[in-house]
Amino acid sequence: MITKFNYQRHPYHLVSPSPWPLNTSISLFTLTLTGVLTMHGFSKAGYILIIAFLNLIFSMSLWFKDIASEGTFLGNHTYAVQRGINLGVGLFIVSEALFFLAIFWAYFHSSLSPNIELGTMWPPMGISAINPFELPLLNTIILLSSGVTITYAHHSLIQGNRRGALYGIIFTILLALIFTVFQIVEYNVSSFTISDGVYGSTFYFGTGFHGLVHVMIGTAFLGVGLFRLLSYHFTDHHHLGLESGILYWHFVDVVWLILYVAFYYWGY
Structure with missing residues (x-):
């Protein structure tokens, strides 16, 4: 019986699909938009600004965590x-x-x-x-x-x-x-x-x-x-x-x- 193994024949890291880049982009766009609206006195824009900022911190923190795991524990770097x-x-x-x-x-x-x-x-x-x-x-x-x-x-x-x-x-x-x-x-x-x-x-x-x-x-x-x-x-x-x-x-x-x-x- 012959078993076929799929060995990786290159030293590069093929990144797995991740939600954090998209989520970070949306957070940055919302942060910029609501920041401008807040400066122009739009009602309730400041609340969305705070939510966007917290979401940005959340997304980047988990993104950093994944990268640290890839480089430190998984040996992908x-x-x-x-x-x-x-x-x-x-x-x-x-x-x-x-x-x-x-x-x-x-x-x-x-x-x-x-x-x-x-x-x-x-x-x-x-x-x-x-x-x-x-x-x-x-x-x-x-x-x-x-x-x-x-x-x-x-x-x-x-x-x-x-x-x-x-x-x-x-x-x-x-x-x-x-x-x-x-x-x-x-x-x-x-x-x-x-x-x-x-x-x-x-x-x-x-x-x-x-x-x-x-x-x-x-x-x-x-x-x-x-x-x-x-x-x-x-x-x-x-x-x-x-x-x-x-x-x-x-x-x-x-x-x-x-x-x-x-x-x-x-x-x-």
Whole structure:
């Protein structure tokens, strides 16, 4: 009697059907739509906004759980799969860089040649820019310090120093939270708002998108990595999830340096 076995003859992971990508997409669409409606004062839109946000957290949490199981317990993240994921993360970061290119383009388009409506000066007439050598400089030091601590955590993990890796990630998350709090304080004490012409629009769009999307999501990214490290999911040669978060965090640092020089120092 001859039995036929279906062996997998390639190192790639064929992903099983999952409801989480679709559910996450629907949640993001609902979150965006209800967010706009809430800002325009539509009745009851805020309730749907909260539901969409909770559903997004629920979907992403279970999606992360499935991916962690595939990479840690099922052994699906082979070397070839890791290379593909690294390429995907790299392309995602490139897309984020191009997004910020558009923001910087809008900023320099108005600032390099301010028209008569701006008073032919930059910052525009009536705008009191934030002093770059006060809270923004402190925030820059904090964010760059977080880049040092996360690099220390990465090298500690590679060298098998679990304690150093844990301390490095914990300090990085704490510095990220401090940065976020200081950014909120800066917005509260600022003398201009997002509705104050092109200066306010580009300033808050650039720094706000960096703070809301990159710092907060990057902090959550590293928080997941910390949880997985505490759960012994990572080894010195197999820690793709944490490595992706670290790469993303370094991108956050680089973008902030450009933001600081262009928006705060040069535009002061």
